[in-house]
Amino acid sequence: SVAVFTRQPEGASGPVPVLTNWVEQKAARLALRFLESAEAAPEGCKEALATHCGTALRPDTSKLSPPSRTPSVALLKEAGVESGDDGVAAIVEDPSGAGNGSLVAVRGASAFAPLLRIPGRLLFNLDTVRRYCDLGMVLNRAAWKKMLDDEGEALLLTCFIYEAAKWRATGKSNWAQLLQTCPRHFPGVPTMWGAHELQHLAGTSVLDEVAMKQATLAAFSSSMQSLLTAVADKHSPIFTEVLGAAVAELSGGEAVDDATLTTAEKIAHVFSEEQYQWARCVFDSRSFHLLHGGARVLVTLAPVADMINHTASGSDVLSRRIDEATGEFVLELAAGFDAKEVPREVVMCYGPLQTWELLLSYGFVPTDDGGVNPHDRLPFTALDGLINVEPPAPAASDDDEEEDEAAADDGYDEQRRAIIAAHGLDLVDQLFIPVDGVVPPVVRAVLRLCQAEAEEFPQLHANPFASGPAYLDERVSETLRSFATSFVDTVAVDDEAAAMEELDSELKSRVAMAFELRRRLVAIAKTVATTA
Template identity: 25%
Template sequence: MAEACRIILNATFLPSLHSLHKTHKKVSYSQPFLHKRHPAIQCSISTSSDTKAAAKVSETVPWGCDIDSLENAEALQKWLSDSGLPPQKMAIQKVEVGERGLVALKNIRKGEMLLFVPPSLVIAADSEWSCPEAGEVLKQYSVPDWPLLATYLISEASFEKSSRWSNYISALPRQPYSLLYWTRAELDTYLEASQIRERAIERITNVTGTYNDLRLRIFSKYPHLFPEEVFNMETFKWSFGILFSRLVRLPSMDGRVALVPWADMLNHSCEVETFLDYDKSSKGVVFTTDRPYQPGEQVFISYGRKSNGELLLSYGFVPREGTNPSDSVELSFSLKKSDKCYKEKLAALKKHGLSASQCFPLQVTGWPLELMAYAYLAVSPPSMSRQFEEMAAAASNKTTTNKNITYPDIEEQALQFILDSCESSISKYTKFLQASGSMDLDVTSPKQLNRRLFLKQLAVDLCSSERRILFRAQYVKKKNPFFFCSMILLI
C-alpha cells in the first residue's frame, strides 16, 4: 500500500488564497442533485486530553460494513467480475491474519502473476464523479491527490446505489483500524513510551488541518455541492483512514496513487517481498507471487519495508514479535544545553537542516551512519571544533557527503551516548509494560471494554517489539563493543 508520507498532509495541500483567486474561473452548477445523497453524522476529532474523550466511543459513518464482515463481499466479487475483472484464483474469505483476506482457491505457483485489475476498476485522481460539478471545483482549486481522493470517496459514498462504486464502498470497513480513531487520551496513555505517539498526533493534526482548509477555502463557498452534513470531520477521518490503509502507489505509472478494489483485500506479510504494480503488457494491476500457495491458504503481499510502528500508524496492526525484519524504533537524541560548544554545534546542525533534538531509527541490524555522526558531534570536545561541520553534514540525510566518518578517540563515548539514550527509552517502555496490567480508562459499556483491551494489546505488542530492539543494541554493545561499529555499515 502507499507510503503514507508525512509531507503529503502538510499545510501546502492547497494553493494559497492569493493563487486561488487568480486561478478560479466561474463555473455554472446544476441545482440540487437529482440523486438523494446520504447525509453523514457530524462530530469532530478530539485532540484534547480530557478523559471524557477517552470514554467516548467514536461515531461511525453510515456506509461500509463491519471490519470483519463478509456480508457485502459476495456482491463486490460479482460486481467486479461483471465489470471486467478476469476469473480469479482467489476469493475473499474470513482469515486468521487480517480478519478478511484473499484465499487461494487453486494451486498457485511461485512466480505466477495474479489479479489483473483493469484500469476501469481503479479509483484515481482522474476518476469520474457522480457529481461532475464537485470534481470540476476541486480541479480548479488544484487540490492534490490525497485530499481530492478523500473528498471523492465521501462524495461517491453519499450517492449510495447511484455511484458506480457502491458495491466497493459497501465492502469497505465502516471504521478502519487506524490511529486516527484513537483519542488523545488513548494515545497519551498507551503510546507514551513510543515516538509513534508523536507521529499519530501529527497525522491527526494534519488530517484535521486539511479538512479545515478544504472547508474554509472550498466547501463553504459551494455548500450546495459540499453540504456539511456529508463533508465533515467524521467523514474525512473515515476517508483518510481508508486511504492510509488501502491506497497504493504504482511504480510503473510514475508513482501514481490509486485505490484498487479487490487487490486491496490482500493482507500484509513481513515474509513476502512482492507488491502491487501496473503491468503494461496485460494492462492491469498485478503482483507476482514469491512463494507457492495451496488451496485454502491466505495469499499475502508486502505493504513495504515498514517498522511495526509505521504499520500500526497506517494500517492499525502490529505483526507478531520478532517476525518483521524491517522493524525499527525511533529514538530521540539531544545536544546537552550544558555543552561548552552548544552554540557552535547547534549552528553546524542548523546549517545542514538539523536541530538540537533529532530522531533516528534504530534497527535490529544496527543504526544509521547519520546517528553515529550525530553522536560524534554531541560528545566531541572543544578541541575538535574544526570537525563540527563535517560531523553535522554527515548527520544529515539531506547531504551526499561521506557519512562513514570515524573518530577513534571519541568512539567509545559516542557509542555510550547512543546507549544512554537506549537505556532511558528502555526504562520508559518497561514502566508502561509493567503498568499496562492495571491500566484503566473510563469504561462504561462492553463495547468500550473490548476497545480498551484491543488498543492496549496493540500498544503492548508495539512497545515489546520496540524495547526488544533496544535490548539487542545494549546486549551487542556489552558483548562486543566493536561489533556495532561494523553493523552500522550494514544499513
C-alpha cells in the same frame, strides 16, 4: 539471490546485510523484468528465479489461518474482477459484514502468473475520479481546481466521501463493489482511539503522528466544507440525493422541513471531520501507490485487491502494477500456489514498515513475526538535541566577552557542519538504531563530532568514523547508554494486567497493541544500554 548492503563509510566496520523480505521481493521483481525484456535470456534463468521465489518468498503457511468460510468465486465475478488465467482466487466474506474479508487461493498456479486483473474503470484514483465521479468532474474545472491542493489528496478524499454517501443513499456508484467491501470502521487505527488508549502510546512516534493527523484533518475538513457549500450552491443537482439523505440522517427519521436546514449544515454533516478521518483511514490502509505513465505515481484503491492481508514471513504477490496497454490493475504472483496447499489465504508484504507504521496506518501489530520486526528502529527524535548542528541564532547580549565566546562557538559549529557535509552525516534516514541494537557507525560518528574537543577536529575532518581518543569513545558510549536507559524508563510497560482491568474487548485489543509496540522498542533500547 541479490545481496543488498547498507552504505558503510570508509573506516567503518564491514557491510551489514539488510536482505529482508521486502528487498528479496524487489530484487526478484527486477530480475524478472530484466529477463522479460532481454532479447535472449539464458536458458533456465526464469525457472531458476521461480525456484528461488519458492524458497525465499513463499509465506510460512503454518502461520496462516484456514478460511473461516467457503471461498466464493461468484463474489469475485460480481465485483467485475478477473481471477488470473484459471480462476485461481476467490473471496471469503467477513461474517460480521464489516468489510474485513480476505482473498483465498482455490487452485494451484505457476510462478509469475497473474493473480487478479481489475478493469481500470473500477479503480479509484485521480484519473477515474475526474472521469466517472460527478463531483470530481466539477471540482476538476478551473474555477474550483485552483482551490484544491496540488497533490490531489483533497479531491480523492472528498470524492470518496461523496461516492460513499451517494452509494448509501441510492445503491448506485461506479465504485459500488469497492464501497461494498470497504470497512465502515477502523477501531485499530490510533487516530480513532480515545485519550485513555492513546496514553499507552506515550514515548513512541505514534502519539505525535496521531496528533498531527487529527489536527490536519480537522482544519482540512473545515476548509473543504466551505468550498463544497459554494460548489453545492452552483451545482445543486449533483448533491440532491446526497444532501437529501443527510436531512433524513440529521432528523433521526422524523419528518423535517428541508427548508429548515441550510446547505452548509447538510454539507457539514456529509463531509464531517469524522468522515474525512474515515476516508483517510481507507486510503492509508487499503491504497496502492502505482507507477503509471513513466514517472507518475497514482494513489489507487482497487476492489478485491485491497482485501489481501499482510504477512511478515514472505509474499504471494511479486508485483502490483497498471498494465500500460490495457489500463488494468494487475497483481502478479511470486512463487505461485501448489495444488496441495489450497485453499489458503493469499498474503503479501505491505512494505519495509516499522511496527508503529503498521499500527498507525493499518491498525494492527504483527503477530506472525515472532515479536521481532526487522524494520523496527528506535525513534531518532530522541537524539535530535545531540545532533543539532543548525546555524546558531545571533547572540542577543552586548557584552564583549559573551560575544567573543559566541563567535568561538560559531566557529566550532561551522567546522562541525563542514565535516557533516563532507562525510554525508546529514542523511537522516541513516541516523537510527536498528532492531538488533547495534549502533551504526554513522550514529557514533555524529555523536563523536558533537562531543569532541576543538583539538580533535583535524582527526574528525580526516575520518569521523575512526575510534579514539579514549575519552571521546567513552563519552559517546555513555551518551548512548544514558539515552537507552532513559528510553526504557519512559516507555517500558508497567503493570499490563492492571491497565486491562474493566476494559471491553475492543479497548483491550488497542491497549495490548500499544503495549506490544512499546515492548519491541524497549527490547532494542535494552540491547543498546548493555552493549554500547
